[in-house]
Amino acid sequence: MFFQHILLAFDGTDGAEHALQKTKEYAQLNKNIRIHLVYVNEKPKTVIGDALITKPNFDESDLNSESITKLHAAQAELEPLASTSIEVLVSDQPADELIAKAAELQCDLIIIGSRGIGGLKKLFLGSVSSHVVNHASIPVLVIK
Amino acid sequence: MKLFCEKILLAYDGSTGSDHALEKVIALSEQNPNLTVHILYINQPPQSMVGVGEAYIVSPEAMEAKVDPEIEQKIAIAKQRLSHIICSTEIITHETPGRKIVQMAKDSHFDLIVIGSRGLGGLKKLILGSISSYVVNNVAIPVLVVK
DSSP states (O other), rough: EEEEOOEEESSSSHHHHHHHHHHHHHHHTTTTEEEEEEEEEEEEEHHHHTEEEEEEEOOGSSSSHHHHHHHHHHHHTTTTTTTTEEEOOOSSOOOHHHHHHHHHTSEEEEEEOOOOOOOOHHHHHTTTHHHHHHSSSOOOOOOO | OSSSSSEEHHHHHHSSHHHHHHHHHHHHHHHOOOOOOEEEEEOOOOOOOEETTEEEEEEEEHHOOOHHHHHHHHHHHHHHHHTSSEEEEEEEOOHHHHHHHHHHHHHOOOOOEEEEEOOOHHIIIIIIIIIHHHHHHOOOSEEEOOO
């Protein structure tokens, strides 16, 4: 079997939208797959002097409602093709959170978008997919 | 809707990770009989770096280094197992496999790269495991990294 139980990391960015399209294409090929859509909402950070600190108390208002709306829209697109579930996690270590969730759900593949950003931003943002590729113990499909 | 993929570049190096990558490609070929697969093995010149002043160069003899017969056999078996689809194989010698894979993906219009990640720790991982990282970071097409 190629893959049957997929964790799709979905944060609403362009890279994630491309990953969603690829997941749909794969679902066309294989009718019996399960897809978990997971969005990791990063904890907001604040700069105090020279330090970057994580806001201690996370509440509802810190959830990125735009990303969550897109997550539900993504699930609606996949629903006719596969059995789906959805999860929103809160963490300041999104890559580790995705890897742990994939292990917990016994997924056999992680699909993740890689953001098309250059320079300094790439260093910070693209690093989620890089970290997942380097540290996951299961296959990872990186979509550009 | 577009197909999941039609033309795969399988970067094969004989490691456990790349054997698992091969199994995934075979599994996919069973679901998609119209698949085309190109198996690429890049023979890295081993222990061939010669220090010249501050530079390391690859000695000319090493560039013609013989390919491990075990690898050649594994690739032949892989091709046989993919005989139900269009499958080609290629063995080349190149010092920087990552760059070669990226260049080939671009030049030959593949739509998916499948690559194994070597299960090495420490310094070795830093040097060898970086081929898959380099590929992931430098190509414009999807990459499936298999452990």
